[in-house]
Amino acid sequence: MGNDAHPPQTPPVVPTGAPAIDVGLPDRPVAPARLSRISIGIDLGTSNSCAAVVQDGRPRVIPSRDGYNTIPSMVALNQRNRVVVGRHAKGQLLFNPSRTVHGAKRLVGRAFDSSVVQSMLPHFPYDVVAGEDGFCAVRLGPLTLSMVQVQALVLREVKGVAENFLGEEVNRAVITVPAYYSEQQRAAVRRAGALAGLHVERILNEPTAASLAYAWGRNVKERVLVYDLGGGTFDASVLELADRVYQVISTGGDTFLGGVDFDDRIVAFLVREFEKLHGPYKWDAVARSRLADAAERAKCALSEQESFPVHLPYLATVDGKPTALDTTLTRAGLEALVAPLVERTVQTCARVLDDKGLEPRDVDEVILVGGQSRMPLVQERIRSFFGKAPSKAVHPDEAVAIGAALLAHSLNSAEGVVLIDVVPISIGVGLPGGGGRVKRVIERNTPLPVRKEYQLATTKDDQKTFDLWIFEGEGATVAECQYLGTIQLTGLPRGGKGSVRIAVAFELGEECLLAVRAREIGSGREVEVVFTTKGTPDEVKKRLEKEASYAAAGIERPPGAGAAPPGHDGPPASTGSREIPRPASPPEPATGLKGLWSRITGR
Secondary structure, three states, X not given: OOOOOOOOOOOOOOOOOOOOOOOOOXXXXXXXXXXXXXXXXXXXXXXXXXXXXXXXXXXXXXXXXXXOOOEEOOEEEOOOOOEEEOHHHHXXXXXXXXXXXXXXXXXXXXXXXXXXXXXXXXXXXOEEEEOOOOEEEEEEOOEEEEHHHHHHHHHHHHHHHHHHHHOOXXXXXXXXXXXXXXXXXXXXXXHHHHHOOOEEEEEEEHHHHHHXXXXXXXXXEEEEXXXXXXXXXXXXXXXXXXXXXXXXXXXXXXXXXXXXXXXXXXXXXXXXXXXXXXXXXXXXXXXXXXXXXXXXXXXXXXXXXXXXXXXXXXXXXXXXXXEEXXXXXXXXXXXHHHHHHHHHHHHHHHHHHHHOOOOHHHOOEEEEEOHHHHOHHHHHHHHHHHOOOOEOOOOOOOHHHHHHHHHHHHOOOOOOOEEEOEOOOOEEEEOOOOOOEEEEEEOOOOEOOXXXXXXXXXXXXOOOOEEEEEEEOOOOEHHHOEEEEEEEEEOOOOOOOOOOEEEEEEEEOXXXXXXXXXXXXXXXXXXXXXXXXXXXXXXXXXXXXXXXXXXXXXXXXXXXXXXXXXXXXXXXXXXXXXXXXXXXXXXXXXXXXXXXXXXXXXX
């Protein structure tokens, strides 16, 4: 259910004299003065987060003081204007939803002006706004937090739980993310970890972590598919496991498909049931929150029983009288509501297999991960598609954290594991004069680490600078891809049109974080590279369309059109791309990459 009226997208105004709200996070990441003895694994989830550690050679989940193995991934501002996290935040979700942030995993590292974010805004009971950097932030009364800060607060809570359990400082961690996360989202999670006081040793894909948990101590040699259906995202990855080598060969997913989408289908059903009797109703945030809570409880119960009564007293006021919702949802009814969502996951599995020419019968085991994978319909559909029952060798809520802990332990031991992951989403460049087309430079499912060059030539005499627009996605045009940022090449040597050629190298390390280098081919010297994400995706797309219209007319820019965008003397001419042998270790940042590297590391 959407908000009745979304508030204006303007910065919050703090009343004169109101005290500043201390969220307890530094303004900038600060590296730990001394690294801790222990490194933990953290599953940073949409609904819940979980931590694990290896003790005496065995991995185990770290429980909270109250005995819970997971922590709600929620941050809230309570009635006293104090920031609360975890179960304290969840405790106020029903009566104060506009000040309780949940589902931040879907928004972190996403530009506020992107079409996907704009389409999601009505589904959040809290105010999602544009942060100072153009990425998503949240407004909780007088407080505005970036989504990176929200995730940092959750990670700090997990860190505190681990320290309480282990009885010593913990500041090293491996943190997991969906395999289908974009480069920007991965960079945002790494920055969130640093803000939380963690030295992030590795960003690890969730399906790869689950496969580590599955294969631990079993000496397997199998091809497995990890089906990871969590609270907010879905991933499917095919891996080949052989002793201590874990190789991802194909991956795919949907960062907008998870348990909350199943809940939304149930909420819509409950609203229809109520409005059948009472007519259309204008739902407020508290009522919507109660409906969502009832939907989740019904969904979980129907995994164990055939029907579930939903009773919500005083849900609404009709004709001046408090009115309840009373209805019953059956398992068959639930399955009819969510069958299309389950089918989307199966179609993703089929695409992931097809990318490598595999059939369902070529998979030895299917590993189910994520709380939503418990649903009987999911397990029945997996059995039908793959022709075998899914494995029950791992705990769906704990496997990812366990796998992250095993990797964290492995990174600091003599007997390490070898992980070979792949690029989840293709990276390419927008082609000015190309009708808004995108030229892919690094294709999805390319093994990591990878380094590829894209060669350019100047398009006018004595050209000083030009821009290169970077996109991520599988579409053929900029409208179908996600804008990552703009690389600006400056300080080019003087020369005639086409005489200066630049090789731009795109480098993705083991964590799939992007670094860029550029060199002038004639002299071999490095060209200064500035990476910026200023300007909305729509502005960048419009700029490319203008360049395309100029090129179609056979001119650089029509009379009266004004100067080129700042730092842009004209569109670069492509001379093709080529692959460079993969480096043995992730590259160090070039001196001309200060903007990009600070965005990734926070330094």
